[in-house]
Amino acid sequence: MILQVLHSHMAVPVPATLKPRKVPRQARSAATVDAIFQATIQVLLKEGAPRLTTTRVAERAGVSVGTMYQYFPHKKALLYAVLQQHLETVAEAMEAACARYAGQPLAVISDRLVAAYLDAKTRQVATSRALYAVAGELDTADLIGGISRRVQGAIAPALASASDARFDDLDSVSFALRVVLAGTARAVLERGATSSALVILRKELPVVCRAYLCAASKPRRPH
Amino acid sequence: MILQVLHSHMAVPVPATLKPRKVPRQARSAATVDAIFQATIQVLLKEGAPRLTTTRVAERAGVSVGTMYQYFPHKKALLYAVLQQHLETVAEAMEAACARYAGQPLAVISDRLVAAYLDAKTRQVATSRALYAVAGELDTADLIGGISRRVQGAIAPALASASDARFDDLDSVSFALRVVLAGTARAVLERGATSSALVILRKELPVVCRAYLCAASKPRRPH
DNA sequence: ACCTGAACACCGTTCAAGT
DNA sequence: ACCTGAACACCGTTCAAGT
Numbered sequence: 001m002i003l004q005v006l007h008s009h010m011a012v013p014v015p016a017t018l019k020p021r022k023v024p025r026q027a028r029s030a031a032t033v034d035a036i037f038q039a040t041i042q043v044l045l046k047e048g049a050p051r052l053t054t055t056r057v058a059e060r061a062g063v064s065v066g067t068m069y070q071y072f073p074h075k076k077a078l079l080y081a082v083l084q085q086h087l088e089t090v091a092e093a094m095e096a097a098c099a100r101y102a103g104q105p106l107a108v109i110s111d112r113l114v115a116a117y118l119d120a121k122t123r124q125v126a127t128s129r130a131l132y133a134v135a136g137e138l139d140t141a142d143l144i145g146g147i148s149r150r151v152q153g154a155i156a157p158a159l160a161s162a163s164d165a166r167f168d169d170l171d172s173v174s175f176a177l178r179v180v181l182a183g184t185a186r187a188v189l190e191r192g193a194t195s196s197a198l199v200i201l202r203k204e205l206p207v208v209c210r211a212y213l214c215a216a217s218k219p220r221r222p223h
Numbered sequence: 224m225i226l227q228v229l230h231s232h233m234a235v236p237v238p239a240t241l242k243p244r245k246v247p248r249q250a251r252s253a254a255t256v257d258a259i260f261q262a263t264i265q266v267l268l269k270e271g272a273p274r275l276t277t278t279r280v281a282e283r284a285g286v287s288v289g290t291m292y293q294y295f296p297h298k299k300a301l302l303y304a305v306l307q308q309h310l311e312t313v314a315e316a317m318e319a320a321c322a323r324y325a326g327q328p329l330a331v332i333s334d335r336l337v338a339a340y341l342d343a344k345t346r347q348v349a350t351s352r353a354l355y356a357v358a359g360e361l362d363t364a365d366l367i368g369g370i371s372r373r374v375q376g377a378i379a380p381a382l383a384s385a386s387d388a389r390f391d392d393l394d395s396v397s398f399a400l401r402v403v404l405a406g407t408a409r410a411v412l413e414r415g416a417t418s419s420a421l422v423i424l425r426k427e428l429p430v431v432c433r434a435y436l437c438a439a440s441k442p443r444r445p446h
Numbered sequence: 447a448c449c450t451g452a453a454c455a456c457c458g459t460t461c462a463a464g465t
Numbered sequence: 466a467c468c469t470g471a472a473c474a475c476c477g478t479t480c481a482a483g484t
Binding site for chain 1: 272
C-alpha cells in the first residue's frame with residue numbers, strides 16, 4: 001500500500017507476502033518510510049550488498065529494527081520496494097519517449113527509444129549497478145513481468161505509428177526490442193560500466209536496433 | 224588450482240582470495256571435490272538459492288563442513304567455481320562455432336554464432352537460471368571479464384574472415400555482438416524462460432544480429 | 447596427516463516490556 | 466498506540482580435539 005502512496009500510478013500487482021504491513025497515514029509515518037528508503041540506498045552504495053543488513057539500515061534511518069519491521073515485513077520487501085521505484089522511473093521515461101515520437105519515421109523512433117532507455121539507466125549508474133546485484137536475491141518475476149508488459153504496451157503502438165514502416169508481427173518485434181534494450185544495457189552496466197564500454201554501447205546499440213527494426217518491417221508510403 | 228585440474232584450458236585468472244586452499248593430488252581428494260561440486264548444483268536446483276548453505280552442501284556431499292573448508296576457503300569460492308565451469312562451457316561452444324564457420328558468408332556466421340550461444344545456454348535452462356541468481360552475490364568482474372575477452376577473441380577473427388563483408392571497427396562490432404547475445408539471452412532466461420519467449424528469441428535474435436552485422440559492415444567481393 | 451562438529455560472531459526476525 | 470532492543474533460530478567460518 002505504501003508503495004502506492006509513493007507511486008500512485010503503479011499498475012504492477014505486488015505479491016501479498018511482499019506487501020508492507022502498515023499504511024503510513026500520518027505525515028510522520030510517511031517521513032519515516034522515506035528515511036528508511038533513503039537509508040537503504042545509502043547503505044547499499046556506501047557499504048555494499050553484503051553489508052546491507054536490517055540493523056544497519058535501521059540505524060542509518062534513525063529508527064529501531066522493530067519499527068522498521070512495522071513498515072516492511074521483511075528485508076526482501078524493502079529491496080523490492082527500492083527496485084520497484086527504480087524500474088518505474090525507467091518505464092515512465094520509455095512511455096514518455098514513445099508518446100513523444102509517435103508518428104515519426106522508424107529510424108527516429110528507434111534512436112529516441114534507445115536514447116531514452118540508456119539515459120534512464122545511466123542517470124545513476126551506481127544505483128543501477130547496486131540494484132542489479134540486489135535483484136538476484138529477490139522474487140522479481142511478477143515485478144519485472146509487470147514492468148515489461150507496461151514498457152511493451154508503450155513500445156508496440158509507437159512502432160505501429162511509424163510513418164514509413166509497418167510490422168507483420170508487432171508483438172514479437174516489440175518483445176525482441178525490449179529484451180535487446182534491457183539485456184544489452186544490463187550486460188554493460190552490471191559490470192564495470194567502463195566509460196569506453198558505455199561509449200561503444202551508445203554508438204552501436206542504436207545501429208543494432210535500427211537495423212533490426214528495418215529488417216523486421218516493410219516500408220510504407222508516408223500519408 | 225583445483226579449478227585448473229577440472230578445466231585445464233582455463234585462461235582466466237582467479238583472484239587470490241577466491242582460490243581453493245588445497246590442491247587435490249590424490250584420486251580420493253579429486254572425488255571429494257567433485258562430490259562437493261555436484262552437491263552444490265543439486266542443492267541449488269532442489270532447495271533454491273536461499274537454502275543453499277554450507278552445511279547442506281557438505282551434508283549432501285557426504286563430508287563435514289570442516290573438510291569442505293579445506294578445499295574451498297569460503298562459500299563464495301564454491302559458487303565462483305561452479306559459475307566458472309558453466310561460463311567456460313559456453314565459451315568453448317562459441318570458440319568451436321567461430322572456428323567451424325570461419326570464411327563463410329556473414330549471414331551464415333551470424334546465424335551459427337547465435338545458434339551456438341542459445342544452444343549452450345538453453346541446454347540446461349534450470350542451471351543457467353540458478354547460476355544467474357547466484358552470480359549476483361559474487362565478485363565476478365574478473366571472471367566475466369576474462370570470459371568476455373576470450374569470447375570476443377574468437378568472434379573478432381570469425382567476423383573478419385567473412386567471405387562477403389569487411390569491418391571498419393572490428394573491435395566495437397565484436398563487443399556489441401557479444402553484449403547483445405549475452406544480455407538478450409540473460410534477459411529472457413533469467414526470468415520465466417517461457418517456451419513462448421524462447422521461441423520468439425530463437426526467431427528474432429538471428430534477425431537482430433544479422434541486420435546489425437550487415438549494417439555495420441561493407442560488402443566485399445568473394446575471392 | 448586428516449577429519450570432525452561444537453563454538454563463535456553475526457544475520458533476519460520476533461515480541462515482552464517499556465513509554 | 467507505538468517504539469525498543471534483548472532474545473531466538475540459523476547462517477558462515479574456525480580450530481581444539483579426536484582418529
